[in-house]
Amino acid sequence: MKILVTGAAGFIGFHVCTKLLEKGHEVVGLDNINDYYDVNLKYDRLLELGIPMNEAKVFGNLVASGKHTSFQFIRMNLEDRSELPNLFKQENFDIACNLAAQAGVRYSLENPESYVDSNIVGFLNILECCRNFAIKHLVYASSSSVYGTNTKIPFSTTDSVDHPISLYAASKKSNELMAYTYSHLYGFPTTGLRFFTVYGPWGRPDMALYLFTDAIVKGEPIKVFNNGEMQRDFTYVDDIVEGVIRIIKQPVKYRKTGDTKYKIYNIGNSTSVKLLDFIEALESTLHIKAKKQFLPMQPGDVKKTWADVSDLKTDYDYQPNTSILEGVKRFVSWYSNYNDIEIKS
Incomplete structure (x- = not known):
């Protein structure tokens, strides 16, 4: 399949790109390489994928090809309403995996605007592109932070998530609602993944x-x-990536909610x-x-x-180890x- 991975220079995005390439898929990685943390770590991740820093630094339509002939990198903001549709039109993706986001709970107290720009406006643009260019399946990152002060343990996707206690959490809850709306209106499948405290090699220096x-x-x-x-619920990055890959590869594993191909999963160490x-x-x-x-x-x-990961185990035989x-x-x-x-x- 030809797969778009946004946030490709990020922690999880880098690992997802690496695994998809190992499995023989064609991958286009997209990232804006913002300076929320040291950009050199992001450039070094891309270098592992064969993208030199001088190519990764350039915004716009430049397509940098890595050491994998099936990998390309494009530096772009999700908020770019003109270039993002052009990319979808040009590349004809089968699947979109949206891992790009302004990360961090505490940073959302200092710079709330960046969360609206990237996590809400950017995500809307992804949804519009999926609708307009017949994407077969959108997989996107949500977060365990949506559970807020929920006291029921373990956290289940059937629990209420109506009381987020950070703007980051609110933006991720918004993504889930927006995805539901687009699945309902336009009929394409969306799967949201609530990540639980991911750690491992190439991890973010703010974690x-x-x-x-x-x-x-x-x-x-x-x-x-x-x-x-x-x-x-600390979850090793390879276990996270295994769950993401299984869902990307098998989008048929849907339980319909009414007439809507929409699903949310917890993905954690359980x-x-x-x-x-x-x-x-x-x-x-x-x-x-x-x-x-x-x-x-x-x-x-x-x-x-x-995380209660029973749904993911039932649907995809997922078990972190x-x-x-x-x-x-x-x-x-x-x-x-x-x-x-x-x-x-």
Whole structure:
């Protein structure tokens, strides 16, 4: 199949592109390479796909071909209402996988406009292109943050998500509603994936594992919010990608909601791990005891997440299998190589 992957220079998008190419698909990656975090990490991910930095830096219609003859990269904003339709018309995609978004819960308190531009306006443009250019299936990233302060554990897709506590969460809930509307009106299938705390090699430097590892290696204290009373459904990136790929490959696995080909799935490790246990796995891997700075809860954050993935298991035989310790070890191995830091094994 010919597949569009937006957010191709991002953490999950990079891994999805890599796996799709390994499986023989033709992939067009799209990203605007914004500076929410160090753009060099994004360029380095693209370099792994064979796209040199000088080509990745250019906006517009330039198509950069990577070391994979079946991969192309285009730098573009999803908000671009003229160029995005041109891309869809030119490439004739079978599937669209929208992983591009302005990420981060806490950043949404500082820069709310970017979430509306990318996550809502950009997503509307994707939906319009899917409608107008006969896309067979739209797979898109939602987030576990839509559950807000939900206290029912584990989180189920049947739970109410009407009370998001950050603009990021609200934008992801909006995506789900918009996708439902387009599936209902225009009949093309949409699948939303609520990701749960993804970690692993090539991960974002603003996320906990990267921040913790960086601080511990440098002998600096790590910030532990809510005095350590946090739990997360930490999910290794390869397990996430396996679920995404199965859904991309088999769009026939739909349960109709009335007359609408619309589905939402949780995609997580299906367990909840205490933050302090996660830190302990990292300490064990690094052979360094962390200096912990205990802090109160941050606005927009939640105490506990836990994914019920039973629907995904039933429909796609999906079962994550990477332990926390193994996943942390793989991240640390990548981190040490990427940053050229020697870490005792």
